[in-house]
Structures are given as C-alpha cells and as structure tokens.
Amino acid sequence: MASIAETTPQNVADLFSMSTAMLVFDDGLEISSADLLTRAEQRLAHLGAQGFAQGDRMALHRGNDVEAIELLLAAALGGIVVVAVNTKYSTVEVDDLVQRSGARHPDLSSTDTAPPTVLADALDLPFIIFTTSGTTSKPKMVLHHQRSIVEHTVEIVDHFGYSPSDTVLMALPLCGTFGLSSLLAAVASGARVLVHQFSVDITAALTRRERVTAMNGSDDMFHRLLLADADLSHLRRSGYAQFNTSLTDIVTRAEAAGARLTGLYGMSEVQALFSLRDPQLDTDQRSRAGGTLVSPRAGARVVDGELQLRGPSLFSGYLQEGGAAVDHELTSQYLVTDDEETVWFKTGDLAEMDDDRTFHYISRLGDILRLGGFLVAPAEIAEALCDAPGIADAQVVAVGLESGSRPVAFVIPEHGATIDEEAVIEFCRGRLARYKVPVRVIPLDAFPITDGPNGVKIRLTELRDRAADLLR
Numbered sequence: 001m002a003s004i005a006e007t008t009p010q011n012v013a014d015l016f017s018m019s020t021a022m023l024v025f026d027d028g029l030e031i032s033s034a035d036l037l038t039r040a041e042q043r044l045a046h047l048g049a050q051g052f053a054q055g056d057r058m059a060l061h062r063g064n065d066v067e068a069i070e071l072l073l074a075a076a077l078g079g080i081v082v083v084a085v086n087t088k089y090s091t092v093e094v095d096d097l098v099q100r101s102g103a104r105h106p107d108l109s110s111t112d113t114a115p116p117t118v119l120a121d122a123l124d125l126p127f128i129i130f131t132t133s134g135t136t137s138k139p140k141m142v143l144h145h146q147r148s149i150v151e152h153t154v155e156i157v158d159h160f161g162y163s164p165s166d167t168v169l170m171a172l173p174l175c176g177t178f179g180l181s182s183l184l185a186a187v188a189s190g191a192r193v194l195v196h197q198f199s200v201d202i203t204a205a206l207t208r209r210e211r212v213t214a215m216n217g218s219d220d221m222f223h224r225l226l227l228a229d230a231d232l233s234h235l236r237r238s239g240y241a242q243f244n245t246s247l248t249d250i251v252t253r254a255e256a257a258g259a260r261l262t263g264l265y266g267m268s269e270v271q272a273l274f275s276l277r278d279p280q281l282d283t284d285q286r287s288r289a290g291g292t293l294v295s296p297r298a299g300a301r302v303v304d305g306e307l308q309l310r311g312p313s314l315f316s317g318y319l320q321e322g323g324a325a326v327d328h329e330l331t332s333q334y335l336v337t338d339d340e341e342t343v344w345f346k347t348g349d350l351a352e353m354d355d356d357r358t359f360h361y362i363s364r365l366g367d368i369l370r371l372g373g374f375l376v377a378p379a380e381i382a383e384a385l386c387d388a389p390g391i392a393d394a395q396v397v398a399v400g401l402e403s404g405s406r407p408v409a410f411v412i413p414e415h416g417a418t419i420d421e422e423a424v425i426e427f428c429r430g431r432l433a434r435y436k437v438p439v440r441v442i443p444l445d446a447f448p449i450t451d452g453p454n455g456v457k458i459r460l461t462e463l464r465d466r467a468a469d470l471l472r
Contacts, residue, residue, distance in 0.1 A: 009150045011122035012076035012184070013037055020164060021187045024194050025066050033187055036066070040073030041116060047074055048114035050107055054079035057103035057129070057323050060175065061085035061094060064197045067108060068174050069183075075127065076146060077118045082128045083141075083323075084175040088451040101129060101141055102323030123147040129319055130177050130268040133452040141319035142268040143326060152271050152295070152313035153184040159276065159294040160237055162189035162214060169207070169215035171198040176453025178241065178272040182216045185273070204228035214238060216273070218455040219247040222261060226253055233258030239276055240264065242289045243455045246386050246393040248379075251287045263289045265361050269334070269345055271313040272454065274298070275359065289361040290351060300351075300359050301344070305375075307351035307359060308336065308344040315345075350375075367460055369398040370405055372435030378407075381438065384431040385409055388424045390417030395447055396438065397464045399471050408467035409438035412446065419443040440470060 007018050016033040024030045031039075052058055058075060060082050062068040075082045083103040085094055098104065119125070127146040131139035162168065168186035170193055172179035186193045194210060196203065198221065206212075207230040216239045223244070225232065232238075232254060240250070240261045254261045262279045263286055266272035275291035293300060298311030317326030318334075334346050350362040362368070362377055369376040378396040385394035393412040398405045413419050424441045448459040 009123075009154070010120060011125075012127060012146050012149055013040065013073050015150065015153055015184055015188045016040075016073060019187050020190045022192050023066075023069070023187070024192065025064075026196055027065070029066055031066070036069060037073055039066075040070045040077060041118065042113075043070040044074040044078045044116040044118070045113040046110055047071075047078065047080065047106055048116055049112035050110060052078070052080050052106065054117070054119070054125070055081065057081045057083050057101055059083045059085050059094075059098050059101075059103040059105045061087065061089075061105065062174075063087050064170070064174050064179070064195050066195075069195070071106065072128075072174075072180075076122065078116060079119050079122055079125045081126045081143075084128060084130055084180075084453065086131065086175050086451070086453045087173060088453075097131065097139070097141075100138075100321055100323065101319060123150060126316065128180070129323075131453070132268055133450055133454075133457050140330070141323070143316045143319050144271070145316050148271070148313050148315065149180075149184070152181065152273075153188050155295045155312075156181060156185040156273050157189045160185060160214075160239075160273070162186060162191055162237075164190035166191040166213045167194065167211055168192070169194045169196060169203075169210070169212045171196045171203055171215065171221070172217060173198075173453050176272075176455075177266060177268050178216065178454040181266070181272040186214070200224045200228050204230035207231045216240070216264075218243050219250045220244045220456065222250055222254055222259075223247050226250075226257060235259040235261075237279060238262065239273060241266075241455055243457060244393070246382065248287070248383055248386075251283045255283055260286075262286045263291060265290045265359075266454075267347065268454075269315045269347075270309050270311065274309070274311070274313060275300075290354075290359045292358045299342075299344075300353065300357070302351055302353050302359070305350050306365060307347045307349040307361065309347060310342060310344050314343075350377075369396065369407060371398060371407060372404070372433075374435065376407075376436055381407055381409065381428070381432060381436050384428055385411060385424065385438070385441070387431070388427040390414050390419060391424065392417075393447070395458055395460065395463060397460055397467050399464065399467045401471060406439045406471075407436060408471065409441045410444050410447065410463055410467075411441055413443050440467070442467075442470065 016037045019033045021033040083101045130142045168191045214237045251261045263277045266274045277291040317331040320327035381396040382394040392414045421441045428437045448462045
C-alpha cells in the first residue's frame with residue numbers, strides 16, 4: 001500500500017481506508033482501520049435513522065473508546081459536524097455547550113437504521129468543533145473543515161516520521177485537538193495504535209507490557225508516568241506540551257529513563273503538532289516550547305511580541321452562538337491580512353523567532369509580567385521559587401500598586417513542609433533582580449484549574465483577583 005503522502009484522501013475517513021493500521025482498545029478489542037471504517041458506515045445508518053443528516057451538529061461526549069472513533073468516522077462519511085465535548089465537563093457545562101453549538105446527542109443504544117448517504121468528496125465540508133480552554137470566559141467554538149484536518153495529518157506523518165513499525169500509545173483525550181491529531185497521524189502512518197484512557201498506574205503497566213515507540217502528552221503526564229515506573233525506554237519520538245511551569249527538568253528526567261521528549265506547539269485554531277523541536281537537539285533545546293513548523297506551507301512571524309501563524313491547518317472560524325454559522329465578526333478580531341493579502345492568525349502568545357521557520361513560545365501575552373519597566377516571564381520567578389526549601393510548585397502573577405506593578409507568588413508546599421514567607425522572599429532576593437522578587441508568597445493546597453481537552457491549565461485570572469484582594 002502506498003504511503004499516505006502518495007495518496008489523495010477525499011475525507012477524514014480516507015485516512016483509515018488507505019491505512020493498514022491496527023487499533024487496540026482498553027477492552028481488548030483489536031481491529032484494523034478498514035474494519036473500523038465498516039463499523040462506522042453501520043453507525044452512520046443508525047445516525048440517519050435518528051435524523052442526523054449532512055450539516056447537522058452531533059455532540060461527541062465519550063472517552064477514548066471504539067464508539068468515539070466510529071462516531072467520528074461516521075460523521076466524516078456523512079458530512080455531519082462533530083461537537084467535541086470535554087469529558088471532564090460538568091453536566092451544566094455539557095448542556096451549555098450543546099445549546100450554544102446547536103448540537104444534539106446521538107442515541108448509541110438505538111438499533112434502527114436508514115440507508116446511509118456516504119459522501120465521496122467531503123474535504124470542503126465542516127467537520128469538527130473544538131473548544132478553547134475558556135479560563136477567562138466561555139470557551140470559543142473553533143470550527144475546522146475536513147480539508148484542514150486531512151492535510152495537517154498527512155504533513156504530521158511525514159514530519160514526525162511515524163511508520164508501520166511503530167507502536168503508538170494514544171492516551172490523550174480525543175475531545176481535543178492534541179488527542180485527535182495524534183490519533184489520526186498514528187493511524188495514517190499504518191502503525192499499531194493503542195487507544196487508551198489515561199490512568200497513571202494502568203498506563204504505566206501498559207508501557208511495561210507493550211514496546212511503545214511513540215506517544216505525545218503533557219509534561220504532567222510524563223512526570224506522573226516516570227513516578228509510576230513506566231517503561232518509556234523505547235520511545236524514539238515523543239512530543240510534549242508544557243503546562244506545568246515547575247517541571248522544567250522533565251526532558252532531562254525522561255532522557256535518564258531512555259525516553260526522548262521534544263517540545264512542540266499547537267492550539268485549537270491551528271491544530272496540535274503545529275511545530276516540533278528537532279529531536280536530535282540537546283535536552284536544553286528540546287525543552288523549549290515551539291519548534292520548527294511541521295507544514296512546509298505554514299508560516300510564522302512575531303509582530304510586537306505576538307506570535308502570528310498561517311498554514312493549511314488553520315481553522316475556518318469561530319462558531320456563532322446557536323451554531324448555525326461562523327461568527328465572522330468575532331473571527332475577524334483574531335485575523336490580520338498583510339500587504340501581500342496573506343491572512344495571519346493572531347495567537348495571543350508571546351514568542352520570538354529562532355529562524356524564519358522556527359520559533360520559541362514563551363507564554364500567553366496576558367500572562368507575561370510587566371515589572372520595573374521590563375517584561376518578565378512568570379516561569380523565571382516560579383523556577384527560582386521551586387528551588388526554595390519546601391516548595392513543590394509555584395505560580396506568579398502581577399498586581400498593580402501605586403508604587404508600580406509587583407509580583408505575587410502562590411506556592412504549593414511539599415508534603416509536610418511549612419512555608420516561611422519571609423524566608424522564601426529572602427531566598428528569592430539572592431536569586432532574582434529586586435523588581436522580580438515576590439512581595440507576597442501565599443501557600444495553597446492546590447491551584448485553581450480548568451481541565452481542558454488538551455491538558456490542565458491554571459486559572460491565572462482567579463489568582464490575580466485573589467492577589468489584588470490580599471494587597472488592598
């Protein structure tokens with residue numbers, strides 16, 4: 001069978017029909033990609049009997065199981081639009097997203113069927129709606145057509161070097177772009193794909209049974225696997241997303257265990273795995289988020305500190321409330337057209353270019369601290385705090401005072417430790433410039449978080465509000 005790069009997929013389902021991949025699920029089911037596609041056609045017949053037709057929006061609220069992939073493929077075949085619902089959402093949040101998107105839930109128990117209408121060419125049809133993290137407001141609904149998903153997948157396979165000899169562990173939630181991009185690339189490459197619901201002890205045991213050669217995940221996921229004595233020694237290519245500022249040594253620790261972790265970048269609007277650090281670089285370089293653009297047709301630039309991106313993986317727009325169409329007014333706020341009529345997406349991320357195709361992601365622009373007339377990455381202060389005795393993790397925000405903006409730290413103590421605020425501040429004075437030293441160090445049991453489909457993100461807005469209250 002020809003490689004995926006030598007074929008011309010006409011829809012997302014073709015990534016499976018043109019592959020020889022075998023998929024293995026937690027319940028023991030082992031099935032070829034072709035047989036899974038046959039099941040998806042049957043699933044489309046069930047959806048048709050429930051009134052789902054081309055253009056309708058279907059809520060997909062499932063974990064990493066075979067039914068989730070059947071529904072994804074059925075939607076691709078029939079031109080149904082998937083609304084990917086975060087499995088960590090509360091009932092209220094699920095209902096809100098379903099209402100905002102105009103979706104409805106499928107009935108998986110129904111045995112009624114209707115003759116399915118399979119679309120031969122669906123590249124230019126809407127396919128999936130992801131949600132943004134929504135740490136400061138309601139999540140935006142990010143629409144992708146099948147073309148952006150298919151073309152990005154083909155380029156990931158080529159850039160990442162996946163092959164039929166790989167065993168890929170797919171433990172990221174399928175409801176997010178990080179999980180879906182990882183799954184589709186693994187399948188399209190013809191690899192053996194372990195579709196798995198992450199649970200640290202069970203996942204660690206799985207790595208000891210299977211010779212896993214590739215997986216993507218967050219820094220926290222790899223951290224927990226290393227603590228659980230997972231066997232990562234066969235990993236030859238693993239991209240990791242940086243969400244936890246205290247895990248600055250995760251690449252070095254993984255290297256000691258035989259795993260080669262590599263920093264990357266992505267977001268719902270441009271899809272995950274948009275860029276990747278060269279895995280041949282040293283640990284310091286591979287620890288930097290960002291990387292080289294995966295697509296030869298993609299572009300990156302930094303304008304006034306903000307990362308702007310273009311490429312075939314770009315989204316079609318943000319969905320309007322009710323889900324009937326793209327909200328062009330909202331979408332246009334995040335797009336800019338240059339003198340050559342090229343459209344760029346404004347990411348809201350602070351970055352710097354290493355060369356014309358490689359960039360270094362620093363932080364969200366809204367998270368960067370403006371202290372003493374300088375821009376300071378909060379991770380720099382958090383790293384110094386985590387070196388102080390008794391501190392396991394730290395987050396830093398800035399609060400505006402009459403005397404200027406000042407940093408405030410929130411820390412999680414190590415087990416059994418008591419935080420001496422003055423001692424920690426004094427410790428930081430020996431490590432940091434005066435304007436970077438926190439004016440307060442507040443211990444917490446845990447940080448407030450939003451458990452998004454692509455990883456856990458800390459609600460910094462909530463910490464800023466709390467810090468402002470403390471300094472009034």
